[in-house]
Amino acid sequence: MSDASLQNGPEMGAPTTKSSILQLDQRTKKRNAAEARFRAYGIAAIAVGLVFLVVLISSIIFKGVGAFQQSFITLDVELLESKLDKSGERDIEKIKKVTTFGYSPLIENALKAAMEEAGIENPFAKGKDLRKMLSSGAAADLRRFVIANPDRIGDTVQFRLLASSRVDGYLKGRVTRESLARDKNLTPVHLDVVDQLKDAGVVAKSFNLGFITGADASESRPEQAGIGVSMLGSLYMMLVVLACALPIGVAASIYLEEFAPQNWITDLIEVNISNLAAVPSIVFGILGLAVFIQFAHLPQSAPLVGGLVLTLMTLPTIIISTRASLKSVPPSIREAALGVGASKMQTVFHHVLPLAMPGILTGTIIGLAQALGETAPLLLIGMVGYIASNYPGGIIEGFMSPNSAMPAQIYEWAKRADPAYYERAWGGIIILLVFLMTMNIIAIILRRRFERRW
Amino acid sequence: MSAFWLLMIILALAAVGFILGRSRAISSVQGDRRQLHSLPNYYGFNVAMLAFVPAVLVLGAWVIIQPMMISSQVSTHIPAALYEDAGQLNLIMSDVKRVAEGLDVAIAQGVMTADEVSQLDTETTDVRAVLGNVGVALGSDVDPSVLKAAQEMRAKTTSGNLFMTIVVLIAAAAGFVMAFMQTHGDFRARNAVEGGVKALLIAAASIAILTTIGIVLSLIFNTISFFGMFPASDFLFGLTWSPEGRGGSEHLGILPLLWGTIYISIVALLVAVPIGLFAAVYLSEYASRTTRAFAKPLLEVLAGIPTIVYGLFALTVVGPLLVNFFGADGLGWMQGARSVMTAGLVMGIMLIPFVSSLSDDIINAVPQAMRDGSYGLGATQSETVKQVVLPAALPGIVGAILLAASRAIGETMIVVMGAGAAARLDLNPFEAMTTVTAKIVSQLTGDSDFASPEALVAFALGMTLFLLTLGLNVLALYIVRKYREQYE
Amino acid sequence: MNDMTKIERALEMKDMKISAKNVQVYYGDTHAIKDVSVEIEDKTVTAFIGPSGCGKSTFLRCLNRMNDTIDICRVEGDILLDGEDIYDKRVDPVQLRAKVGMVFQKPNPFPKSIYDNIAYGPRIHGLARNKAELDEIVEKSLRRGAIWDEVKDRLHAPGTGLSGGQQQRLCIARAVATEPEVLLMDEPCSALDPIATAQVEELIDELRQSYSVVIVTHSMQQAARVSQKTAFFHLGNLVEYDDTTKIFTNPEDPRTESYITGRIG
Known part of the structure; x- marks a missing residue:
């Protein structure tokens, strides 16, 4: 480009056409349209994100609330002495010898009686078919009652017995007559009876406390499965995480933030921590398997091991948030303390740490919430294959003996073939999310309540 | 003496050390606290720290290392005919451990005395039945060499524990005495304690490094043994x-x-x-x-x-x-x-x-x-x-x-x-x-x-x-x- | 005053480019500009002076509606550009800002090449029909920004790599490239060293040939050196507005005099 050509161009700064700013030119209109489109994309993106959230939350609720209701069959069972205590001595050892098979006929009789009373015709030749409407755990409930109250033998006692999961599913709309066509557990004929029993008020749905407090059940009895034991397993794990991650995390942060010299070792630790925060959780599971189980021979599936693995996993999170809250304490506080002759250690422990505490606690709670919902590492240390069917005997056993944890229990249920377990899994998710929400709300309140602006 | 009780003893020693150290510091300046270099508590903490920390470190290291050393020593006595590769040896060693634990249980329940156990013989006794009676179920009958190895393991563990007790107690006492002798009005107790706390902080910060090292090592060792059994090229480039x-x-x-x-x-x-x-x-x-x-x-x-x-x-x-x-x-x-x-x-x-x-x-x-x-x-x-x-x-x-x-x-x-x-x-x-x-x-x-x-x-x-x-x-x-x- | 000077003054009388009447600006509850009326002439450098926080920058930003980007800011009164109200509902601030360009306190080149920095405005406003025209605009603008000779060999190097003074002249060239009628400059030299300041001041004097330039400045010497008209702002009020020579030699308001002599500031 030469200066000659420059002079031929329109003169700069003196626009040849004077346009009014009151009229939009064509180009500005086009640009404004592009502006509106771009803005719409942004709104659409947020809307899509929120729609996903709504779909997710509503499917959790729709699919999960069912687990908090369960169908029960209320029966007056005559505890026949001739079946339960032939000798009539009320000797508890002898009563215990009667297995659940001994109790089944009693239930069958009671059910027949209830149907007769309601004027329902019994379409089944075999009593076994009739009993399919009840949970196979019902006899065990009866037996447990008799062993606890041997003096009631001979009486007629009212029991609320669990209906079988198919009956429960029918009342909740999950099981239909069509779906039973290929099912060997129940026939459409049963459903006719159930309809009549429901009208008679013998079968009814009610709140299912057993789901919250109960233990896991075998694959064939979804109606009995509860999340109580694994909730306890999660609690023990969280105790381990809290007891390890908080002190170690705070100590590490104090060192890095207040004492560490600027050298390559400190750099290495810092890079390390930010990388650990992004290492996939499953890798921590591999570490737990190799170090705690293969090398240190700690018991498999134990909440102690789970807690240790989750500690290592949440430590970076806690360290990062703790350092942020230590950093937010202004240097003037440190200078003031040092100025009156406090040592550096005293400055940190007497002034900086207490001021940073609310932030540290908030970070810790959020780290705990993250650990509570984590599943992948627990798979590798054996917390999923384990059926959490018994409450641990004591505190030490609670830490050391195999147990499940809430997310692991949910995964276990989701793996099982019976669709009745999906409902349990979603129900478990509701409980898990209630815990997470509570923890997050506590963290938010803490932050609001104690947040300090310097 | 079990590690748990040892720990309790050291803790007690540290608590005593705190009280004694504190009072010695005060009496060294005839009760005039202003003469002390540091606050009296620091003198107490210093004694407690020196009594506790070295002893606990020794205890921890011993508890981790002793079983590894014993089991590697014992495993050399397992006849080579019984196993073909490292995996089988591992299985045998876990049998040995189980038998050894079972024998401990038997003694604890009073079924056998320690002497009887060390003279136990598969020829004369059905070890599996004996252990089954005390609640330790075994998968198969006990091989004579396994029983021998288990007895050896017990013997070594017993003597190892005795040594551990002695060494740990000496460490605790030495730390206690040293710190106690140091304690004097001019001694810079606060600096010593703060040095200790700082070491603790550094240890906590290095856990992040240890985690990474743990991850890397556990991955590397197992990956190497995998490549020992399976060609690396087939793993990296295999399409199936x-x-x-x-x-x-x-x-x-x-x-x-x-x-x-x-x-x-x-x-x-x-x-x-x-x-x-x-x-x-x-x-x-x-x-x-x-x-x-x-x-x-x-x-x-x-x-x-x-x-x-x-x-x-x-x-x-x-x-x-x-x-x-x-x-x-x-x-x-x-x-x-x-x-x-x-x-x-x-x-x-x-x-x-x-x-x-x-x-x-x-x-x-x-x-x-x-x-x-x-x-x-x-x-x-x-x-x-x-x-x-x-x-x-x-x-x-x-x-x-x-x-x-x-x-x-x-x-x-x-x-x-x-x-x-x-x-x-x-x-x-x-x-x-x-x-x-x-x-x-x-x-x-x-x-x-x-x-x-x-x-x-x-x-x-x-x-x-x-x-x-x-x-x-x-x-x-x-x-x-x-x-x-x-x-x- | 004799006749001769009267004639000269009449000859120097120029068109009014911007005229502001009774402008009020509020930031939330704060009344930042109180009833300011001012007439800005074409092909003139007008300086706004006054102590920090007196509202001179705020007023400047009203002239091309930059205050629109601040949520809590509210403007009342009339500001006319060539007789058209720039706060009229029909006015698109985007189109307005193409006519009323702005240069900021801190040089703010985009993290792009020198060429793209200049070409940005012409591109969004569609001023060039093809690459050759765009090249031409870029060169002309850089020449007008008095920086062509320094950067002509590295047009595709990042603009952020230039020195502070060069960056500011680049920003001026960038503002010129959209062919504005008015150039607003918000303390354009406050982040520059004295040599760079001198270069920019020289540039401003040249720009006066083609544009109406409004400059906010902290430095009274600068106002005296580059401007023909000066407005003195104090606490949101326009205290005095007159020829620069008059303001600096014979101010009417005692507050102006105090400021110029360094008693308030």
């Missing part, structure tokens, strides 16, 4: 994954798994990046304060939901929904609910807030002066965003996307539940495929023992996953850090 085949027919090629991982991650990023990025741009450039205060936390709820929930969502909601459209009744592209699309879509939803909040931070870091410059020239807001803000934020956004990619690659639950179990090299996104993480889970939760290549391959997969995500993270963190420095 079918561990079910026994013996020579098994194929453990990682490529189909890597393909599944990458394919699902790409689908996830295709969902998460546009939505997350536009959401971030809208929130940081357009949204009013109230919209922002409302929409941002709501979007972030998506990030707080555990992955197991997303997994179940994929399995029971998204999968069946996709089958309705693309399955046999619809377009016929999809066989079952589990597919690359199912997992990728749900993972994308999970990553939206991750991308949006990271990009939001980064966009906000672009100085207002840039925007002013552009507005001052008569640019519209979208022109400013597209041509000034986003190009300026590009490195940071690339870093954020890399972090999201590393998340997607390492995600486990969603793919375990939503992607399927079949390893495939296929292009159809509605086909079930599997990933590195899903196979780590399935190889390590099966019944195969740890010494087999089918289980050990999981560590090689873990190693691959670790290196892959580490590379992405380091790169992403480096880019983001450089980006931030540019505007600080």
Whole structure:
């Protein structure tokens, strides 16, 4: 480009056409349209994100609330002495010898009686078919009652017995007559009876406390499965995480933030921590398997091991948030303390740490919430294959003996073939999310309540 | 004496040390505290610290090392005829341990005396029955050499414990006495205690390093033993994954798994990046304060939901929904609910807030002066965003996307539940495929023992996953850090 | 005053480019600009002076509606550009800002090449029909910004790599490239060293040939050196507005005098 050509161009700064700013030119209109489109994309993106959230939350609720209701069959069972205590001595050892098979006929009789009373015709030749409407755990409930109250033998006692999961599913709309066509557990004929029993008020749905407090059940009895034991397993794990991650995390942060010299070792630790925060959780599971189980021979599936693995996993999170809250304490506080002759250690422990505490606690709670919902590492240390069917005997056993944890229990249920377990899994998710929400709300309140602006 | 009681004794010693040290310091200045260099408590803590810490360190090291040394010594006495490889020796050694523990139980319950135990013989006694009686069930009859090894193990453990008790108590006493002698008004107790506390802080900070070392070592050792049994080239370049085949027919090629991982991650990023990025741009450039205060936390709820929930969502909601459209009744592209699309879509939803909040931070870091410059020239807001803000934020956004990619690659639950179990090299996104993480889970939760290549391959997969995500993270963190420095 | 000077003054009388009447600006509850009326002439450098926080920058930003980007800011009164109200509902601020360009306190080149920095405005406003025309605009603008000779060999190097003074002249060239009628400059030299300041001041004097330039400045010497008209702002009020020579030699308001002599500031 030469200066000659420059002079031929329109003169700069003196626009040849004077346009009014009151009229939009064509180009500005086009640009404004592009502006509106771009803005719409942004709104659409947020809307899509929120729609996903709504779909997710509503499917959790729709699919999960069912687990908090369960169908029960209320029966007056005559505890026949001739079946339960032939000798009539009320000797508890002898009563215990009667297995659940001994109790089944009693239930069958009671059910027949209830149907007769309601004027329902019994379409089944075999009593076994009739009993399919009840949970196979019902006899065990009866037996447990008799062993606890041997003096009631001979009486007629009212029991609320669990209906079988198919009956429960029918009342909740999950099981239909069509779906039973290929099912060997129940026939459409049963459903006719159930309809009549429901009208008679013998079968009814009610709140299912057993789901919250109960233990896991075998694959064939979804109606009995509860999340109580694994909730306890999660609690023990969280105790381990809290007891390890908080002190170690705070100590590490104090060192890095207040004492560490600027050298390559400190750099290495810092890079390390930010990388650990992004290492996939499953890798921590591999570490737990190799170090705690293969090398240190700690018991498999134990909440102690789970807690240790989750500690290592949440430590970076806690360290990062703790350092942020230590950093937010202004240097003037440190200078003031040092100025009156406090040592550096005293400055940190007497002034900086207490001021940073609310932030540290908030970070810790959020780290705990993250650990509570984590599943992948627990798979590798054996917390999923384990059926959490018994409450641990004591505190030490609670830490050391195999147990499940809430997310692991949910995964276990989701793996099982019976669709009745999906409902349990979603129900478990509701409980898990209630815990997470509570923890997050506590963290938010803490932050609001104690947040300090310097 | 058991380690627990030893610990209690040391603790008691430390408590006594605190009281004595404190009072000695005070009496050394005739009760005039102002003469002391440090507060009296520091003298107490100093004595307690020196009595406690070295002894506990010795105790801890001993408890960890002694069983390893004893079992390696004992294992040399197992006749070579009984085992063929290291895996079998391990099994025998765990039998030995079990018998040894059973004998301890027998003594504790008073079934046998210690002398009887050391003279026990498989010829004369049915050891399995004896142990069964005290509640220790054994899988098979006890081999004479196993019993001998167990007896030897017991003997060594007993003498080892005795030594441990002596050494630990000496360490505790020595520390106690040394610190107690030091205690005097001029002694700088506070400095000593603070030095100790600082060492503790350093130890805590180095746990992060130890974790990494632990991860790397556990991956490396097991990967090396895997490559000892299975050729590395077949693992790295094999196109088939079918561990079910026994013996020579098994194929453990990682490529189909890597393909599944990458394919699902790409689908996830295709969902998460546009939505997350536009959401971030809208929130940081357009949204009013109230919209922002409302929409941002709501979007972030998506990030707080555990992955197991997303997994179940994929399995029971998204999968069946996709089958309705693309399955046999619809377009016929999809066989079952589990597919690359199912997992990728749900993972994308999970990553939206991750991308949006990271990009939001980064966009906000672009100085207002840039925007002013552009507005001052008569640019519209979208022109400013597209041509000034986003190009300026590009490195940071690339870093954020890399972090999201590393998340997607390492995600486990969603793919375990939503992607399927079949390893495939296929292009159809509605086909079930599997990933590195899903196979780590399935190889390590099966019944195969740890010494087999089918289980050990999981560590090689873990190693691959670790290196892959580490590379992405380091790169992403480096880019983001450089980006931030540019505007600080 | 004799006749001769009267004639000279009449000859120097120029068109009014911007006229502001009774302008009020509020930031939330704060009344930042109180009833300011001012007439800005074409092809003239007008300086706004006054102590920090007196509202001179705020007023400047009203002239091309940059205050629109601040949520809580509210403007009342009339500001006319060539007789048209710039706060009229029909006015698109985007189109307005193409006519009323702005240069900021801190040089703010985009993190792009020198060429793209200049070409940005012409591109968004569609001023060039093809690459050759765009090249031409870029060169002309850089020449007008008095920086062509320094950067002509590295047009594709990043603009952020230039020195502070060069960056500011680049920003001026960038503002000129959209062919504005008015150039607003918000303390354009406050982040520059004395040599760079001198170069920019020289540039401003040249720009006066083609544009109406409004400059906010902290430095009274600068106002005296570059401007023909000066407005003195104090606490949101326009205290005095007159020829620069008059303001600096014979101010009418005692507050102006105090400021100029350094008693308030």
